Amino acid sequence: MTRMTPSEAMVETLVANGVTDSFGIMGSAFMDAMDIFTPAGIRLIPTVHEQGAGHMADGYSRVSGRHGVCIAQNGPGITNFVTAIAAAYWAHSPVVCITPETGTNSQGLGGFQEAEQLPFFETITKYQVSVVNNTRMAELTARCFDRAMLENGPTQLNIPRDQFYGDIECEIPTPIRIERSAGGALSLQEAAELLASAEFPVMVSGGGVVQGDAYEEAIAISDMLGMPVVNSYLHNDSFPASHPMWCGPLGYQGSKAGMNTIAKADVVLALGTRLGPFGTLPQHGIDYWPKNAKIIQVDCDPKMLGLVKKVDVAICGDAKAAAQAIMKLLADLKPKCLENKAERATAIAAEKAAWELELDEWIHEKDEYSLEMINEQNAEEENWLHPRQVLRELEKAMPEDVMVSTDIGNINSVSNSYLRFERPRSFFAAMSFGNCGYALPTMIGAKVAAPERPGISYAGDGAWGMSMMEIMTCVREDIPMTSIVFHNRQWGAEKKNQVDFYNRRFVAGELENQSFAGIARSMGALGVTVDKLEDIGPALKEAIHQQMVERKTTVIEIMCTRELGDPFRRDALAKPIRHLEKYKDFV
Numbered sequence: 001m002t003r004m005t006p007s008e009a010m011v012e013t014l015v016a017n018g019v020t021d022s023f024g025i026m027g028s029a030f031m032d033a034m035d036i037f038t039p040a041g042i043r044l045i046p047t048v049h050e051q052g053a054g055h056m057a058d059g060y061s062r063v064s065g066r067h068g069v070c071i072a073q074n075g076p077g078i079t080n081f082v083t084a085i086a087a088a089y090w091a092h093s094p095v096v097c098i099t100p101e102t103g104t105n106s107q108g109l110g111g112f113q114e115a116e117q118l119p120f121f122e123t124i125t126k127y128q129v130s131v132v133n134n135t136r137m138a139e140l141t142a143r144c145f146d147r148a149m150l151e152n153g154p155t156q157l158n159i160p161r162d163q164f165y166g167d168i169e170c171e172i173p174t175p176i177r178i179e180r181s182a183g184g185a186l187s188l189q190e191a192a193e194l195l196a197s198a199e200f201p202v203m204v205s206g207g208g209v210v211q212g213d214a215y216e217e218a219i220a221i222s223d224m225l226g227m228p229v230v231n232s233y234l235h236n237d238s239f240p241a242s243h244p245m246w247c248g249p250l251g252y253q254g255s256k257a258g259m260n261t262i263a264k265a266d267v268v269l270a271l272g273t274r275l276g277p278f279g280t281l282p283q284h285g286i287d288y289w290p291k292n293a294k295i296i297q298v299d300c301d302p303k304m305l306g307l308v309k310k311v312d313v314a315i316c317g318d319a320k321a322a323a324q325a326i327m328k329l330l331a332d333l334k335p336k337c338l339e340n341k342a343e344r345a346t347a348i349a350a351e352k353a354a355w356e357l358e359l360d361e362w363i364h365e366k367d368e369y370s371l372e373m374i375n376e377q378n379a380e381e382e383n384w385l386h387p388r389q390v391l392r393e394l395e396k397a398m399p400e401d402v403m404v405s406t407d408i409g410n411i412n413s414v415s416n417s418y419l420r421f422e423r424p425r426s427f428f429a430a431m432s433f434g435n436c437g438y439a440l441p442t443m444i445g446a447k448v449a450a451p452e453r454p455g456i457s458y459a460g461d462g463a464w465g466m467s468m469m470e471i472m473t474c475v476r477e478d479i480p481m482t483s484i485v486f487h488n489r490q491w492g493a494e495k496k497n498q499v500d501f502y503n504r505r506f507v508a509g510e511l512e513n514q515s516f517a518g519i520a521r522s523m524g525a526l527g528v529t530v531d532k533l534e535d536i537g538p539a540l541k542e543a544i545h546q547q548m549v550e551r552k553t554t555v556i557e558i559m560c561t562r563e564l565g566d567p568f569r570r571d572a573l574a575k576p577i578r579h580l581e582k583y584k585d586f587v
Contacts, residue, residue, distance in 0.1 A: 208272020
């Protein structure tokens with residue numbers, strides 16, 4: 001037991017958990033602890049907005065595999081974390097959200113910046129605790145860090161501001177990290193036997209493959225069986241795109257090659273994925289989820305097993321350990337699929353080639369509204385670019401070790417068809433929470449964790465407007481990155497719903513904005529506007545050079561047409577019905 005202050009106990013516990021970077025906005029509520037961050041070796045990166053800080057902690061965690069940490073002033077500073085922590089929850093990121101609170105001597109009096117801070121995060125964290133006795137500061141801080149790793153998600157450490165002060169005796173706990181098992185022996189044996197009996201097995205490689213460091217095992221089991229692999233939704237970095245068995249992502253705006261391939265499966269190995277509903281829905285007119293295939297699901301969270309899709313073998317285990325165990329069992333069996341390995345490889349290659357050709361030729365959207373928008377372009381817009389062409393050119397110019405974050409929205413969703421990666425921890429999206437303003441700050445956090453890798457964020461003009469001020473954080477804190485803004489002057493995803501369901505009655509969907517490249521320059525970054533197809537690749541390559549060599553942040557504003565991809569939420573809308581007389585024409 002060592003004598004120290006509660007602030008020292010908290011900070012020393014952060015140090016014991018390897019924390020070197022944190023994100024937030026300074027405040028009086030935690031200033032006594034913040035005062036010793038620097039001598040402890042912890043950098044507090046000041047952001048423009050607390051939501052940005054939470055996303056940065058998420059991005060930092062997703063790249064590094066370590067904790068992301070965010071902290072801010074009590075009350076309004078803490079409520080600004082909510083959206084980012086919800087996104088981290090659905091990304092299964094071990095973010096520790098430290099929430100200083102109104103002091104215990106005035107709680108309940110409605111004082112300055114007072115709020116009940118635990119209820120805000122109750123459903124979007126894996127664990128919450130409030131330090132109401134400062135002698136337990138180190139213990140409870142350590143528990144938040146341990147539980148974030150144990151349960152793969154954010155935790156909340158709530159600290160009334162008066163609890164940072166005093167004299168206590170305590171011991172700094174050693175971090176607890178558990179060894180995860182492969183799962184039950186019987187279920188693993190059943191899985192191996194099912195795979196051995198399969199004629200056309202297919203793997204769904206999920207986020208657990210990335211988080212569980214099972215990337216090499218996913219490749220090995222694919223090679224062992226000649227098994228094609230599809231990525232689960234928004235986990236395009238869970239299997240190398242250059243591998244002959246890679247078929248692309250499922251779900252919204254995914255790969256037709258992947259969908260047509262999994263439709264043929266008689267056994268599906270869902271490795272490290274919860275098989276979320278948005279990642280298995282029909283797309284491109286293909287209802288691809290195999291109706292009669294046997295499903296093996298591997299997930300470390302037992303609550304996810306069989307939740308969305310009916311499964312035949314449920315394995316509660318670590319993706320890496322489970323894959324290793326299944327391969328060991330397969331070595332003693334004679335997989336039937338090896339008999340037609342060459343035939344399947346030929347079929348898979350043909351599906352991929354057909355999809356790549358379709359993407360090459362899919363120059364613009366072909367629905368009636370998009371064609372009208374193309375035809376109605378004025379002289380100023382005549383060279384503006386089709387989003388799919390833009391995405392293809394960006395894909396071609398990407399460096400191999402790139403990291404990409406994507407925001408929510410129409411063009412960003414279409415990018416799911418084009419983004420390919422060669423290593424894990426490379427692709428970051430807002431996952432099921434789907435909030436705008438995600439991509440830019442998340443990539444800033446990723447760059448802090450991996451400054452040696454080029455980082456690119458994608459956002460539409462609407463979403464980028466929610467977080468563009470964090471470009472000032474990049475410039476001020478020397479965190480160079482490349483931010484791409486698709487400027488099509490509209491809320492595209494929702495506007496598509498107004499086209500399909502509301503007879504083109506456009507309400508609040510138009511965004512006539514100033515030059516985002518000009519705004520970037522005003523914030524101290526480089527700003528480039530691109531309106532010619534042949535300039536896209538060179539602009540991206542120059543921006544990467546500026547990022548990695550000159551340590552400068554670049555915003556590339558790409559002028560796009562108003563074309564619209566498939567509706568984002570066809571499943572949630574229906575043709576309107578109106579009963580009141582004054583609304584009778586609004587159908």
